[in-house]
Every structure is written in C-alpha cells, then in structure tokens.
Amino acid sequence: MFTLLITKKIMKPESGKPGPDRTDGPRIAGDTNGAVSLDSLPGGGGGTVTSIGGDSTPLRQRLMELGITIGSDIRVVRKAPFGGPIEIAVRGYRLSLRRAEARTVMIDTGV
Amino acid sequence: MAGGRNPDGRAGGASGGPIPPIAVVGNPNSGKTAIFNALTGLRQKVANYPGVTIEKKEGRARLPDGSEVVLIDLPGTYSLFPHSPDELIASEVVLGRYPATPVPGKVLCVVDASNLERNLYLATQLIDHRIPVVIALNMIDVAEAGGITIDIGRLSEELGVPVLPTAASSGRGIPELKAALAGGANGEPAARLFELPEAAQRECTLLEGELLRLYGFRPAVAHHEAVSLLSSSPEAADTTGRSPSAPAINDEELLARVKTARDKLDFLGIDRQSVFIEGRYARIRQICEKCVSTNGFAGRRLSDALDRVLTHRVWGFLIFMALMTVMFIGVFTWAEYPMQFITAGFDSLGAIVSDTMPPGDLRDLLVRGVIAGVGAVVTFVPQILALFFFISILEDSGYMSRAAFIMDKVMGKVGLHGKAFIPLLGSFACAIPGIMATRTIESGKDRMVTMMIAPLMSCSARLPVYTLLIAAFIPHYLILGFLPLQGLTMAAMYVLGIVMALAMALLFKKTLLRGKKLSFVMELPPYRMPSPRSIGMIMLDRGLVFLKNAGTFILGVSIILWFLSAYPKVDGATPQEQLEQSYAGRAGKLIEPAILPLGFNWKIGIGLIGSLLQREVFVSTMGTIFNIGNDGDPESGVSLQERMVRDRDPETGVNSFSVLTAICLMIWYALSMQCMSTVAIVRRETAGWKWPVILIAYMTILAYTFTFLVHQGGLLIGMG
C-alpha cells in the first residue's frame, strides 16, 4: 500500500511541474527510502513530509489544506499518554491529530 | 440547518437592489467575531478555541462615507471546500448560494498575522475565486510580540488586495479598516495567485468555461465547481468539498469531459487532489519569504511552558480532574452566601405583601404563587453566575482545546469524535449551544452521537434542583476535614451525567449509529489571558437571560400552578386537604402509582409534571406548593428547604422527603429529558422527529430504570 503511494509521489516531480514547489524543500526520490510514519516519531522528533497517504480521502485533503504538504517541516511537540493524540508543530502553529491519522503521513527525518 | 437546495450559483439573480452585504470569513479562531463586534458594536460570543461561531450572524456597521452596510459573521473555515456543517455555512455564504442570503458584494477576510502561512491559504483561495477581498491582518499585536515583522505594503502588493493591520481586542486599526471597506478600492483581485502545472491549468480553465456556458454560473462558482470536479476522485464524487446545496451538475456531455480531463491528468502522473493545494502553499511560501521576517523566538515560549505542565502525561490529567472538581464544588459552595441573601430578600418581600394586603385570593396568588415561585428560582442567580465564570475562563484561556487533547483517548474509547469534547463541556452550561456546537464535527453519525448524549451533561437548569435538594437534605460535613460533603454530592451528580453519557455513546455507536473511522484534527491555539471584561459580559448576559426567563416563563407557569393548586375551592378544608383536592393535587395523585416505586409521592409528582417543559420549574413549583400545604404561617420565615424537610402526610405521618428521596430526585433530573427547547433544537438540527423522539424515549427509560434501582437499593440497605 505504502509503496504504491510512494511510487506515485516519486513520479510527480518528473511530470514537468514548474519550479515553485521546490522551494518547499527537497523532493528527491531517494528521500522516501528513509521515511518513517509521523506517529512513530518520538516527542521532539521531526523532519520533512515525503508523502500523505490515504488516497484522495477527505482526511488527506484536510491535512494538506492545513499545511501538511510534501516538503513541509513537521515537529512532534508531544504525545498524549496511552496512545492518545499527538501534537505537532507545522507552518508555525500547533495541530493535534489522532495516531491513526498521523500514521498516514510519512516523514524524512534526515538521518 | 438550512439544507435546502439553492441553485443560485447563477449570475444575475437578486444582486440588484440595496448595497450587498460584506461577509466576514477567515480561519477558525482568527478573530472574525472580535472584528465583527468592533465594526458593528454587537456582542457576539468571542472565545479562544476554534469553532466558537457556528451560525451566520448579521449586524450593521456605519462606514466613514456615511453608508450603512450589513456585515455577516461566519463560522471559521480552513478552506472553501468544507468538511463540516459549520464550514459549509461559511463557504456557501461566500459563494452566494446560501438560502435567503444575498451574494456578498465583498469579503472581509480575517487573517491571523501570528499564523500567516496557513491563514493565507484561505485568503489566496478567495482571491483565486476572483471574489473581491479586503484583508484584515488581525492579531498584529501577537505577531509583533512574537518578533514577527510583516511588510504590509509588500504583502498587499503581492496579493493584489488591500491589507489592513488590526488588533481587534484592543480596537487598533478598526477605523482604518472601516475606511478601507468604504473605499472605492473594492479589492477586486487582478490575477490568480497559485501556479498549476500547465495541463491542470488548461483543464481547469476549459471546464470553467463550460460551466459558465452551460449553467450560467457566476465566475467564482464556476471556478469552484471546476476545481472540485477535477480534484475529486470519481468514486468519492461527493465527499470532498462537493456541497449538498450545490446545483446538480448532470450534463452528460460535461461529465464525459470531466472524465477525460481526469484521465489525462492521471496519465501525466498529476495527483489531482494535491496539485491545487501544493501549488497554493508553494506560492504562499514565496510571498512570505518576501514579506515576513522573524527575529528571536517565535512567541510561544510562555504558552509552551504552560503546556508542558497542563498537557503533561500525568499532571495534565490530574490537573484536569482537579479543575473540574473545584468548578463543581465551587459552584455550590461559593454561591451559598449571596443565595441566602436573596432568599432573605424574597422572604421579607412576601412578609410585607402579606402584612399590607387584605387576606384573599389576590394576596395568596402574589405571596404564594408569584413571590414564592419566582423567588425560589431567582435565588439561584449567583450559582448561574459562578458556573459561567468558570466556563468562560476555560473557554477564553485556550484550555478547552488542551482538555480535549488530554481526554481524547477516553473519548475515542467510547467511539466519540475528538471534537465532541467541546460541545459536551459546553453542555454544562446549556445543552442548546452544546448541540449547535456539534456542527464542527465532520461526520454526520459522530455528530448525531454527540447530540444524543449532550443533554445528559448536567446543565445550568439542573443546578437549582440539585442545590435546593442538597442544601435541604445533605448534611454539612467536611470529609477529611476539608472536602465538603454537599459540594462533593454536587460533583457526583455531574459525574453521573458524564458516565451515563459515555456509556450511551458507546451504546449508540454499537447500535443505531455504527460507523468506522473517527478523526480528530484540531488546532491548539496559544494560551491567552482571559479578559475580565469579556468574562464580565458573559456573566451579565447569562444572568439577564436567566432573570428574563424567571420573569416570563417561570412567572407564567407559577401563576397557572397557583390556580391549579388553589382550585376548585373546598369549603372548610385544611390547606393540606385543599391542595389534595385541587386540580394539581389530583394530577399528582393520578401519576402517583407510576412514581411511587421511585420514592416520589403525589406532591413531588406535581413538581415533575410542572417541570416537563423546563427543569427549573420544579423549584418554583416546590416554592408554591410547599407554601400552600404548610400548616404554619408561610410568612413565618421558615425557608423552603426546611418546609420540605418537615412536610409529612397528615394521615400516615410519613415524610414527603427523605435523604433517599432527595438523591433519587436528583438522579431523575440528571437523567431525564425535561427540556422542550432541547427537543426543539435537536429537531431543527436533524431536520426531523426521529431523533428527538429517540432522545426523549431513551432518557426517560434511563432515568426511570436508574432511579428505580437506586430507590429500591436504598430501601434494602435501610435508607429512607
């Protein structure tokens, strides 16, 4: 499932899309290799978004509209106990997500 | 909600006539209502959590050029493609297809300067829809304090629309904003801002043209529908952003074209859903790089420090529990003194009237019906004020969203949506705004579950009932030397409501409202110092609402009840016999067999019947009938509580109330559905009678069963 999505993303930059997105951050295919899902990051961890899964669902749309787009920087601020929601910092504000939703977002931690 | 289809996406229409209104839109919690209030002089609710405004509200503002214009305050939204009922209202009004609302001539877009990138998403979307926009760059004070400097001239140039810095809470920039709204510069944006891959751009433009030609849409609507058609996947055609009130697009030829366009883009490897969003954010990033500079820390240090404690994995939970306990105990204890004061006032008023008027029906009506009945309810004003004091501090500080964050796991366990927390907490004040607040919940089923359980949260109308019974029957006693038993009993009633609500949520979720995925995506705003002025305003408003209800509805019911309990006249009867023979007494006797297993006699039955429409009426009813049935002089300064304690059946000598009766009554009121306004609002929000009927039925069964069990159990262990 994930591989499928990722290949879709890798194709994108090659589709002749003009420049501006590049300023959002690097979008090289190789990034996705080391990507982990957002919910697996520890509190304080962060990185760059490489893909948002969940194929065209309203949730995916909403996450992107809220600024979780490919190339944006995300930091996990804290995680609520007992598998509760996580708080993230994105585009200078704070957002809380349930873990199942965070699982759909893949992050390149740059390591 | 008005869900009627309104195909008025069309050009022309009702756009002539008077000056078109200005719609106030923006992200949730960006300060729209604060700006709306500053411009119109109105006092709509402002608070520090997303989703405060859930209806459209109109007001008038006088502009510097002397003209008067209608402003429409709207719920917040992150995008013109809505995900929840409240967002739908905002986008439909902006697109000019909300029922019975003229197309706005201009949009005042409120942008949070301290959260610029995400706020510009909606702003640029409006611009790209070619809707005339004026931007209020609000919270400029917060941005400055956080070391964010914005080149406003440059920003306005980049966006191609007027940008005015404001700080709505202090009134800064409001005159300039008014001038800009009046000004000839109508904010008609020159060009589209976001950049799309060429293929997507081409398909979008073609489709827009088709929609204009075939359906005669206004340009904004044509653009909106084109993007919507292109970005949604065929199978999910009407989930993402397709509003139910949008006109049906069913032209075969057009749909075929849409399909070809989608296939073409898919073939090129363009992600149709993300392409429109990412293109926009990329552009916003460019704009921000030109216009925004940050120095030093982004100003969330204090907020973060607070969060480290308040959302701490251990402390956070304990603090939340402690806050709730203090709130419920506090509401009972702190208000006690002023309450006694008011009671004394009404007692002496009754005494004065008795002394000055000749005996007779009129005096009786005034003393026993009006003063005792209405007075019994008005006594509880201090508690209502105390409750709203606590709630408005929670709402204004930003703590609400944190509480939702901490409690989300529990909510999820019973299948509730994360956002359900805020409507439920709001229902402690009143279930009606609580039920309205469920509009922020995306999924219809999750919203319904929340609506069904919100009336179980103990609202302020139960407060007088609880207080009266606790003060009369629960002893003054300090557990461990510091925890007041009376206050704890109060807290226990709230806990009972919460536990039952969670249990019912689980039940509904497993039966009638089965659903799968639950999401919880919620913004956590920074903490803000609650403003004493706005807290004072809320307390004043709520106090007045309560008094007004006491002076109208409760007064009316009290007068009717007095008649029913004084007639038909029985010659030579004792007051007790008179009450028993009256219409009210007979009604009480009639239902007595049904309520006796719960421990309630016919006198309490009168109270239950009287309060069918509104819970507070129980208190005024008790005020009236225990004034009548008493052997001694009602004017003798014996409090209602004492009269209730002393009251006994003259034949059997059994007391009307025992401690067990009091507890059972409180449980009955905690769980039963005795509020017609709530039923009415559920009917309105669900557009039908099905859910209100289910609500009444399940709550009545729940209340009856539970009260019965507690009463019988209590008798077994020798209480009562």
Ligand SMILES: Nc1nc2c(ncn2[C@@H]2O[C@H](COP(=O)(O)OP(=O)(O)OP(=O)(O)O)[C@@H](O)[C@H]2O)c(=O)[nH]1
């Ligand atoms: N410091 C500061 N606070 C502000 C300003 N404008 C609004 N606030 C505060 O921000 C919070 C949100 O304000 P609201 O007016 O309720 O926001 P809204 O956009 O109407 O929110 P929703 O109705 O939930 O969409 C409140 O706590 C306000 O007191 C401002 O310019 N400066």
Ligand SMILES: [Mg+2]
């Ligand atoms: Mg508002």
